Amino acid sequence: MRLFVDCRYVRTRVHDGISRYTASLVQALTSPQLSGRADVTMLISDPAQLDMLPDLPHLRISSPTSPLEPFVPRQISPHSPDVVFSPMQTMGSAGRTYPLILTLHDLIYYQHSAPPQNLPAPIRLGWRLYHLSYAPQRWTLNRADAVATVSDTTAQLIAEHRLTRRPVHLVPNAPQPVAQPRDPEAAPQRELIYMGSFMAYKNVEAIIDGLNMLPEHRLHLCSPIDPARRQELMGAAHRPSQLVFHNGISEEDYSRLLSSAAALVTLSQAEGYGLPVIEAMSHGTPVIVSDLPIFREVVGEAADTPAAQVAATPEDLAFAVRRLEDPAVFEAASRSAFERSRAYSWTDSAERLLAAAESVRGAYA
Structure with missing residues (x-):
């Protein structure tokens, strides 16, 4: 099977979330366990x-943001993919x-309509218009032969709507x-991690408000950030030196x-999956999360435990961090987090x- 994978969001x-999702799936498609199943073109x-x-x-x-995007099949069809x-x-x-298989990660922007500010102004306007109702999303997804999504939570929302x-x-x-x-018996450093964008939702x-109650901890903010947003967050900190x-x-x-x-740590108000959460758990690192259905799905039986x-x-965040200072806790x-992370693998996802590609292969033969 000649499988073409759209890597233009890498x-x-x-990496951001969709970039990592794409690159990791492509890498897994070349794994020994899946050898010979598909010839992949990026x-x-x-x-x-x-x-x-x-x-x-x-x-x-x-580019996916080019005016040529509606007609991108003209560039792809001459190369005869079996599935895209x-x-x-x-x-x-x-x-x-x-x-064609399209992916819907989440429905976040129906609740939180502000688009990423790094997008061009015309695309930000289109983004807002697109999310005024579910009709454009229905039209978009029905153009495909199948739809992929990253969680049962989003799959249920797709069905519900x-x-x-x-x-x-x-x-x-x-x-x-x-x-x-990590060694679960080794005492952790007094460091907290946030990985994700800095959009309002x-x-x-709120994480920084929690940090203000933890004067001996530091918070590592790992993602790219523009200078104006950085100044806003520093202004929320009682001790800006705690922010890295x-x-x-x-x-x-x-x-x-x-x-x-x-x-x-994350107190996000909406997520499609929460990839940093499962990444942390795969290292044996505990997570402190907001009460969202998707987080309960991802962390499974570990939800609302240490x-x-x-x-x-x-x-709540400050209290949870204090609990983790108990070596037994x-x-x-740490042990529970690592065990839960083993429920997911990129090989399984690939x-x-x-399987999805095989199910639609030949639809245009």
């Missing part, structure tokens, strides 16, 4: 994306001659393999940080993607 320096728009991807055949096409998979739902489909007539396949996120999880100010801004962190440094910190404490307020949390 970042060129540091669709890119910037040669620098290849630095973040495995060494596989690739085809350069227009995109990690987003917005890939152009006009005149396509191949089966009747967003598509197409089959919906679960292709979840997963943590990167960890060569050696991420509720980062990495402005994008390397894989190696992030892994080292996860292997020593007391916890990864491994994955639920925090509704900054005070931390050890139990196998699910291949």
